[in-house]
Amino acid sequence: MGSVPASETQRTPAERHAGTPIEVSIVVPCLNEELVIGEFVDWCFQGLKKANVSGEVLITDSSTDRSPEIAEAHGATVIRVPKCGLGQAYIDSIAHIRGRYVIMGDCDLTYDFREIAPFVEALRQGSEFVMGTRLRGRIEPGSMPLLHRYFGTPATTATLNFIYGSRFSDIHCGMRAMTLDALHRIGLQSMGWEYASEMVLKAVRLGLRCSEVPIRFYKDREGRLSHHRRSGWFSPWLAGWTNLRMMFLFAPEFFLLWPGVFALVVGLLLSVGLARGPVSIGPIGFNLHWMLLGLTLATVGYSALHLALLAKVFYDFEPGTTQRILRLLTYDRGMIAGGAIMAIGVVLEMDLCVNWILQGLRLQDMYYSSVFGLLLIILGFQTITSTLILQMVAGTRRLRECEPRPPVKRADRRDRPPDTRDSG
Numbered sequence: 001m002g003s004v005p006a007s008e009t010q011r012t013p014a015e016r017h018a019g020t021p022i023e024v025s026i027v028v029p030c031l032n033e034e035l036v037i038g039e040f041v042d043w044c045f046q047g048l049k050k051a052n053v054s055g056e057v058l059i060t061d062s063s064t065d066r067s068p069e070i071a072e073a074h075g076a077t078v079i080r081v082p083k084c085g086l087g088q089a090y091i092d093s094i095a096h097i098r099g100r101y102v103i104m105g106d107c108d109l110t111y112d113f114r115e116i117a118p119f120v121e122a123l124r125q126g127s128e129f130v131m132g133t134r135l136r137g138r139i140e141p142g143s144m145p146l147l148h149r150y151f152g153t154p155a156t157t158a159t160l161n162f163i164y165g166s167r168f169s170d171i172h173c174g175m176r177a178m179t180l181d182a183l184h185r186i187g188l189q190s191m192g193w194e195y196a197s198e199m200v201l202k203a204v205r206l207g208l209r210c211s212e213v214p215i216r217f218y219k220d221r222e223g224r225l226s227h228h229r230r231s232g233w234f235s236p237w238l239a240g241w242t243n244l245r246m247m248f249l250f251a252p253e254f255f256l257l258w259p260g261v262f263a264l265v266v267g268l269l270l271s272v273g274l275a276r277g278p279v280s281i282g283p284i285g286f287n288l289h290w291m292l293l294g295l296t297l298a299t300v301g302y303s304a305l306h307l308a309l310l311a312k313v314f315y316d317f318e319p320g321t322t323q324r325i326l327r328l329l330t331y332d333r334g335m336i337a338g339g340a341i342m343a344i345g346v347v348l349e350m351d352l353c354v355n356w357i358l359q360g361l362r363l364q365d366m367y368y369s370s371v372f373g374l375l376l377i378i379l380g381f382q383t384i385t386s387t388l389i390l391q392m393v394a395g396t397r398r399l400r401e402c403e404p405r406p407p408v409k410r411a412d413r414r415d416r417p418p419d420t421r422d423s424g
Helices: 005-012 038-051 066-073 084-096 117-124 146-164 182-186 193-204 229-232 235-249 253-274 288-314 319-330 331-358 370-402
Strands: 024-030 055-061 077-080 101-104 129-139 176-179 210-217 278-281 284-286 412-414
Touching: 024 038, 024 066, 024 084, 038 055, 038 066, 038 117, 055 066, 055 084, 055 235, 066 077, 066 182, 077 084, 084 193, 101 117, 101 182, 117 129, 117 176, 117 210, 129 146, 146 193, 146 235, 176 182, 182 193, 193 235, 253 370, 288 319, 288 370, 331 370
Parallel strands: 024 055, 024 101, 055 077, 129 210
Antiparallel strands: 077 412, 101 176, 129 176, 278 284
16 A cells, blocks of 8 residues: 655645545445444445445544444545534535445445445436335345334335325435435534435435435344334334424425415405305304304414425425425515505504494494404514514525635545555
């Protein structure tokens, strides 16, 4: 193994390897896996050779044992980072990735990285995000708890597919691949293991071309405990809850937009229809109680609708839709419309106020038109406040897009000399 000149030690690994073509970067976090990390790195290089691709193995390490030294000895490039969670480990590694394609997973030998060729082939054929699937592949007996295999994974996968219209079979599979461009577009934010769900959800929301590859899933090696078991019995349940939370956060249309539109339409039909007094349709009589239900539905629905639009602008998964929202809901339009709606509501309340004063500050009857006026005052106020918040979010987005990006602070990276094992 050749030595690295003194001048070379002052250069980053990316600069030293600038002329080396890399197609695949295998990027994997590691936390105290000295029992298996050496064999795992060997598997990775075998997989790169078998797939006939040039590649590198990046280990993002937060260990307190000998894992980084062992990984380096087997030819991997080690990026030393603080222990901040799986998601943060991947975020820290992005600046060091040189490959066009990125393959991720666990370094515990449960995923077979000797078989990466199907992932590479799917990416070459146009996929931008490729999920491994254990349920359509081979699961070694004893590798996956029955609760996970037959309840947790199918239930959460079906929930995601229903909400987002996707067709995954195993959203919890840790082995996955994507283009480097897709990884940048996803823009990981989760610091913990919920990064896995965030990645899947954003891939769907961003409209990335997704596909699946059946994989083999092995049980833990003798003497090794999985991180879930290290964390205790509650860890899988917490994982399921966190996955549901991530699904809710990135689905404003499902939980806010369409339910909000439905509630608003029904509420307005009831409120407008009863604004001049009670109505009977056959044996059914619609009175003040129905109108109060309409007021409630319209208020809740209008709030949900505005929150959905704010969420769409904030996440900006569909830039075209975001621009259409901002062009339609301008500051001037929102403030003028909101003020006008409130003014009409105040006018409708005048009759009630006059009678209230004439009756000695007591009300004998409730006026249907006044209830409708209250609704207009509420909707007008919501329009004004939502317009202000929407413009704040839009302004923050514009500032973020215009400000220069600070240079990436690179983690302390232990790397191998340039004449070691890049496959291909």
